[in-house]
Amino acid sequence: MSASAADHSWLPDHQLHVAATLAHVDQTIDRVARLTHDYSKAGPLTLTNLAEGNQSHVTVAAVAPLPLAIPRLIADALTQLRAAMEHTLYTEVEHRLGRSMTAQEARCIEMPACASADDFAKWLRHGRRSQLQPLHLGAPLAERIRTLQPFQRRDSDDHPLRLLVEHTNLAKHRTPAVAATRLGAIYPDKPHPGLTVALPLQLRPQAGDGLPLRAGDILASGPLDARIPISVMPTVSLQRPHTGVWNIAIRELEHLEEWVRTSAIPILVTGTRDVTPLPPQLDIMTGHEDLRGELANSESTTAAQRARQRMMAQIARSDLVDLLSGYGSNLSPAAVSTWVHTLDDIAVLQKTDRLIRVVRVPTFLLGVMQELRDEVRAQATETGH
Numbered sequence: 001m002s003a004s005a006a007d008h009s010w011l012p013d014h015q016l017h018v019a020a021t022l023a024h025v026d027q028t029i030d031r032v033a034r035l036t037h038d039y040s041k042a043g044p045l046t047l048t049n050l051a052e053g054n055q056s057h058v059t060v061a062a063v064a065p066l067p068l069a070i071p072r073l074i075a076d077a078l079t080q081l082r083a084a085m086e087h088t089l090y091t092e093v094e095h096r097l098g099r100s101m102t103a104q105e106a107r108c109i110e111m112p113a114c115a116s117a118d119d120f121a122k123w124l125r126h127g128r129r130s131q132l133q134p135l136h137l138g139a140p141l142a143e144r145i146r147t148l149q150p151f152q153r154r155d156s157d158d159h160p161l162r163l164l165v166e167h168t169n170l171a172k173h174r175t176p177a178v179a180a181t182r183l184g185a186i187y188p189d190k191p192h193p194g195l196t197v198a199l200p201l202q203l204r205p206q207a208g209d210g211l212p213l214r215a216g217d218i219l220a221s222g223p224l225d226a227r228i229p230i231s232v233m234p235t236v237s238l239q240r241p242h243t244g245v246w247n248i249a250i251r252e253l254e255h256l257e258e259w260v261r262t263s264a265i266p267i268l269v270t271g272t273r274d275v276t277p278l279p280p281q282l283d284i285m286t287g288h289e290d291l292r293g294e295l296a297n298s299e300s301t302t303a304a305q306r307a308r309q310r311m312m313a314q315i316a317r318s319d320l321v322d323l324l325s326g327y328g329s330n331l332s333p334a335a336v337s338t339w340v341h342t343l344d345d346i347a348v349l350q351k352t353d354r355l356i357r358v359v360r361v362p363t364f365l366l367g368v369m370q371e372l373r374d375e376v377r378a379q380a381t382e383t384g385h
Contacts, residue, residue, distance in 0.1 A: 008296065011278065011295075012095075012269070014091055015269055016292065019282055021083060022257075022261050023279075023282035023283075024080055025077050025280075026302060027284075028073055029253045030303035030307070031073050032074055032253065032303075033303055033304065033306070033307035035067055035070050035073070036236040036249060037307065039066065039067060039070070039236065042064070044181055045062075045234055046064075047060060047219070047232065048061040054224050054225075056223070056224045057221045058230065058232075059219065060213055060215055060216065060219065061215060063214060066180065072176045072177075074253065075167075075176045077257075078177065079171055082165070084260055085111045085164075086109075089110075089111055089268060090106070092269065093109055093135065093141065096133070097132065097134065101132075105128050105132060107128075108127055108129040108132075112149070113150055113161045116151050124136070124142060144267050144271050147271075148161055148264055148268070150162040157243055160256055160260070161259075162242070163252075163255075163256060166240065167241065170241045178238065179236060179239075179249055180239070181213050181234050181236060181237070182235050183217075183232070183233075183235070184233035184235035187231045188220075188229070190229070192222060192226065192228045195228050196221050197220045197230070198217070198218060212237070212246075219232055236248070236249045236250075237249055238252045238253075240252075250307060253304065254304035257303075262277045265278065279298035280300065280301070280302045309345045309346070310345055312349060313348045316349055316351075317340045317341065320336065320372070323369070324373055331376055331377070335380050339375065339376040339379045339380070342379060354368050
């Protein structure tokens with residue numbers, strides 16, 4: 001569905017505020033993605049070779065410290081995701097009451113994360129909360145809250161609401177999010193039968209899910225007399241406070257952002273997730289006379305999706321330079337590089353996709369390559385290069 005065709009009529013006027021909060025979350029995740037990309041691109045690992053008998057070990061000599069903004073921005077995004085639910089719940093209770101709540105009533109409004117149905121029933125019966133009709137047992141809003149509870153799943157520790165509560169309690173009361181550099185993967189540039197490489201779980205495996213990288217970790221081993229180039233991919237990861245499990249930070253944020261935006265908010269407001277999701281790219285840097293109209297024209301690509309597009313486009317740009325300035329071409333790599341950097345990420349991926357789709361038909365492939373080379377020449381003529 002295109003942005004212009006999106007139907008957000010399910011979101012009533014009194015809940016429009018949540019769209020801006022979700023957009024703020026997405027912008028914050030975008031900042032995290034850019035920082036982690038720049039950190040990884042700079043090469044945070046210093047590696048060294050250590051000889052032992054007839055073997056050579058690639059070993060971590062040092063790990064560059066993470067920018068201090070990363071765990072704090074992660075915590076900001078998680079806290080605002082929880083706020084989106086809390087604000088939605090508070091607004092919905094007041095709307096159903098048809099009046100403003102007293103200070104005592106307001107203090108009892110929160111989004112619970114119950115491990116059992118009994119715990120949820122106790123939450124409903126607690127103090128002033130039990131006197132609020134929208135939160136009576138069996139009331140529509142109470143049932144919607146029940147639907148979102150961790151006890152509804154067998155793996156309650158991994159339920160998005162449980163994750164969100166654990167992450168934000170840590171960030172609010174003890175420390176910013178716990179983020180660190182971990183091993184993502186190791187790829188040999190060419191296969192070699194004598195090469196062994198570490199897996200994330202093999203680095204001090206007693207931790208259960210692989211610990212952050214530190215000096216002294218052995219990443220790969222091979223014959224002392226062989227030269228085997230390898231590529232080491234580090235990841236910026238986030239630790240779940242209640243289980244100790246590590247997950248790639250952007251994946252964790254993407255998972256929780258999607259759940260809140262496409263499940264939690266729609267269910268709290270309508271009782272179902274079968275609605276058009278709110279767009280993550282609402283412009284909140286300017287004021288809007290018609291916020292609902294702005295929603296209809298906002299982009300639906302999330303920060304994590306945009307980050308993946310940027311990484312794919314970076315690779316695609318390099319591939320296009322090699323391909324279009326390669327054998328049989330009179331174009332220089334510099335000319336192709338200048339052209340390809342005038343294209344945005346989507347355009348680069350679209351042009352690369354055209355080549356991929358015709359790669360098995362030589363005549364089609366040559367035709368598409370000629371079209372792209374003509375674009376390079378036209379751009380060089382326009383700019384005088």
